[in-house]
Amino acid sequence: MQRVTGTRRLVAALTSQAGLGAILMFVAAAIVFSEASGLRLGTAAAMGPGYFPVILATLFCLFGVLLLVEAWRRPRRRIDPGPLGPLAVALGSIVVFALLLRIAGGAIAIAALVAVAAMAERGRSLREIATLIVVIVALIWLVFVVALDLQLAMLPPVFLP
Amino acid sequence: MIDNLILGFDTALTASTLFYCFIGVSIGMFIGVLPGVGPLAAISMLLPMTYYIGATDALVMLAGIYYGAQYGGSVASILLRLPGTASSAVVCLDGYEMTKNGRAGAALFLSAAASFIGGSIGILLMAALAAPLADFALRFGSQEYFMLMALGLVAASTLSEGSAVRGLAMVVLGVALGLVGLDLTSGTMRFVYGQFELMDGVSLVASAMGLFGLSEILANIGRSERGAPTARITLRAMMPTRRDIRDSLPAVLRGSAIGSFFGALPGTGSTIASFFSYASEKKLARNRAQMGQGAVEGVSGPEAANNAAAQTAFIPTLTLGVPGDAVMALLLGAMIVHGVTPGPQMLTNTPEIFWGLVASFWLGNLILLVFNIPMIGLWVAMLRIPYRWLYPAILVLIVIGTYSVRYSLFDVWQLLAFGLLGYVLRILHFPTAPLVLGLVLGPLMEENFRRSLMLSDGSFTTFVERPISAVMVVIVIAILLAQIVLPLVRVLRRDPAKPAEES
Numbered sequence: 237m238q239r240v241t242g243t244r245r246l247v248a249a250l251t252s253q254a255g256l257g258a259i260l261m262f263v264a265a266a267i268v269f270s271e272a273s274g275l276r277l278g279t280a281a282a283m284g285p286g287y288f289p290v291i292l293a294t295l296f297c298l299f300g301v302l303l304l305v306e307a308w309r310r311p312r313r314r315i316d317p318g319p320l321g322p323l324a325v326a327l328g329s330i331v332v333f334a335l336l337l338r339i340a341g342g343a344i345a346i347a348a349l350v351a352v353a354a355m356a357e358r359g360r361s362l363r364e365i366a367t368l369i370v371v372i373v374a375l376i377w378l379v380f381v382v383a384l385d386l387q388l389a390m391l392p393p394v395f396l397p
Numbered sequence: 398m399i400d401n402l403i404l405g406f407d408t409a410l411t412a413s414t415l416f417y418c419f420i421g422v423s424i425g426m427f428i429g430v431l432p433g434v435g436p437l438a439a440i441s442m443l444l445p446m447t448y449y450i451g452a453t454d455a456l457v458m459l460a461g462i463y464y465g466a467q468y469g470g471s472v473a474s475i476l477l478r479l480p481g482t483a484s485s486a487v488v489c490l491d492g493y494e495m496t497k498n499g500r501a502g503a504a505l506f507l508s509a510a511a512s513f514i515g516g517s518i519g520i521l522l523m524a525a526l527a528a529p530l531a532d533f534a535l536r537f538g539s540q541e542y543f544m545l546m547a548l549g550l551v552a553a554s555t556l557s558e559g560s561a562v563r564g565l566a567m568v569v570l571g572v573a574l575g576l577v578g579l580d581l582t583s584g585t586m587r588f589v590y591g592q593f594e595l596m597d598g599v600s601l602v603a604s605a606m607g608l609f610g611l612s613e614i615l616a617n618i619g620r621s622e623r624g625a626p627t628a629r630i631t632l633r634a635m636m637p638t639r640r641d642i643r644d645s646l647p648a649v650l651r652g653s654a655i656g657s658f659f660g661a662l663p664g665t666g667s668t669i670a671s672f673f674s675y676a677s678e679k680k681l682a683r684n685r686a687q688m689g690q691g692a693v694e695g696v697s698g699p700e701a702a703n704n705a706a707a708q709t710a711f712i713p714t715l716t717l718g719v720p721g722d723a724v725m726a727l728l729l730g731a732m733i734v735h736g737v738t739p740g741p742q743m744l745t746n747t748p749e750i751f752w753g754l755v756a757s758f759w760l761g762n763l764i765l766l767v768f769n770i771p772m773i774g775l776w777v778a779m780l781r782i783p784y785r786w787l788y789p790a791i792l793v794l795i796v797i798g799t800y801s802v803r804y805s806l807f808d809v810w811q812l813l814a815f816g817l818l819g820y821v822l823r824i825l826h827f828p829t830a831p832l833v834l835g836l837v838l839g840p841l842m843e844e845n846f847r848r849s850l851m852l853s854d855g856s857f858t859t860f861v862e863r864p865i866s867a868v869m870v871v872i873v874i875a876i877l878l879a880q881i882v883l884p885l886v887r888v889l890r891r892d893p894a895k896p897a898e899e900s
Binding site: 253260268271281288295296299302306309315317318323326331333346349350356357360368371372376 | 566587614812813816825888
């Protein structure tokens with residue numbers, strides 16, 4: 237087996253699964269430390285709001301170091317992010333919903349969510365998407381508005397009295 | 398105890414409670430059957446809906462989802478070799494073999510019957526142990542509560558599957574997220590960054606739905622489609638032979654005992670219980686030579702175990718107020734929202750809720766047994782719904798559910814953030830369940846930690862000066878030594894020049 241040393245191994249370790257995990261831990265530690273530094277620490281007998289966060293930030297650093305050890309030993313274990321296109325589409329569908337809800341009402345926002353989310357899988361016919369939209373909007377209306385009496389305006393605001 | 402059970406059935410048999418019990422177990426069965434949607438996702442999806450109904454009904458329904466899913470989980474395991482829930486994964490081994498041998502019906506019947514017996518034994522234990530445990534817990538001070546929560550979190554994150562360091566890291570991340578909002582002791586805002594919506598803290602619904610519901614969809618979307626069952630199950634085919642019953646019964650009893658034990662311990666739940674039961678059947682079953690080739694014990698033992706564990710898991714949650722896993726943490730969160738304080742006082746302050754829950758568990762198990770055997774064709778048909786139709790509907794339910802809690806788009810953005818976080822954590826092989834456990838317990842832990850040290854005037858030895866707390870300190874240290882320090886030493890001992898072998 238070829239020996240990997242020096243900078244190349246360091247880069248490999250830091251971008252391995254455990255290495256990225258360690259970086260996440262140090263980021264968490266930095267965020268908690270920076271917020272806690274603005275809070276009163278207090279003493280053990282009379283703890284201020286910053287005392288417990290500092291303990292947690294220290295623990296994050298500890299986990300980060302432990303994961304670095306693992307990363308150094310297993311630099312070859314890479315991450316598998318999976319297909320990113322469908323991921324972006326699914327997240328995008330929720331963004332579209334959130335932007336549309338107040339402007340266009342529940343029915344249109346839900347329809348848009350379903351239409352965008354449906355694009356994540358290939359090979360759907362327009363008819364299939366239309367059926368999905370009608371069924372899901374009707375279902376949500378029945379369950380949340382009729383049965384649970386939720387204050388969810390389904391129609392666009394212009395139609396409201 | 399008889400009086401208490403009468404009180405319990407009195408509550409559980411009211412029309413509305415019975416109705417919500419039925420709804421809960423049916424939803425549980427449904428999502429248990431569907432691979433890819435677990436009880437965690439389903440409970441977080443229904444959590445907002447329960448804000449509109451009474452406390453008892455809400456808890457009865459949410460709990461029903463949990464144990465109902467244990468019943469349903471085995472259907473896909475048996476028919477498709479796809480576990481509907483993690484705890485029924487082991488049932489794939491012999492269950493699917495039975496399907497291949499043309500005995501799918503008998504496997505489904507045995508799994509339902511074993512589930513019922515296991516669940517009933519777990520409930521009996523719960524009814525018997527609740528009062529003595531609660532009495533014991535009444536002596537607990539802040540130190541004991543802090544250590545109990547620490548023990549629960551450490552056990553839950555290190556004893557389950559995967560790396561112990563990653564599990565613990567997620568617990569601490571959860572506790573850190575629990576810091577967000579108003580610090581009640583000092584009246585200071587922490588981690589709010591000017592967003593007034595964050596004053597009450599991170600939304601439990603948004604975080605649970607994002608981490609379990611949304612990230613699950615993000616991970617499955619665009620990936621390959623699962624198969625559909627081909628077997629036709631008739632009622633006649635479901636009848637097991639006399640021999641099946643004779644062979645199963647000891648396996649069911651062993652499974653129930655194993656499940657009751659692991660369910661009640663913090664950190665070990667129905668999944669570990671079913672694996673242990675399978676391992677013990679491999680040694681003890683009458684048909685041990687056929688294990689893995691369609692032995693009935695391989696279905697009935699683990700099924701009894703995971704259902705018994707699903708019931709006894711409620712013991713620490715309800716009597717001590719300390720949940721053992723993420724599902725229990727969500728239920729604890731739901732109880733707090735509904736103004737019910739779980740813990741030793743629950744039995745004296747709101748006995749009708751506690752015993753009503755216990756009675757409803759048994760009724761729910763009965764409903765699952767009686768309704769599901771004739772309705773098995775319906776559940777099999779559910780498995781034919783393609784995922785490509787299902788996920789847009791689940792996505793909408795998640796978003797609307799999160800929004801409806803306080804009609805807040807901010808919560809929808811929180812959901813999005815947690816979904817993305819869940820996906821990143823999944824890629825990095827961090828388990829997400831301990832995060833929610835930490836999030837729910839975090840504020841309680843900090844409060845008890847502060848109070849302990851205030852009472853001891855800042856002396857940290859207070860945790861080892863009190864006997865019950867000291868025992869828990871020893872257990873926590875033992876777990877950390879075995880799960881973190883030992884593996885670390887082993888890793889460091891290997892020749893540092895050579896990169897470690899990859900498995």
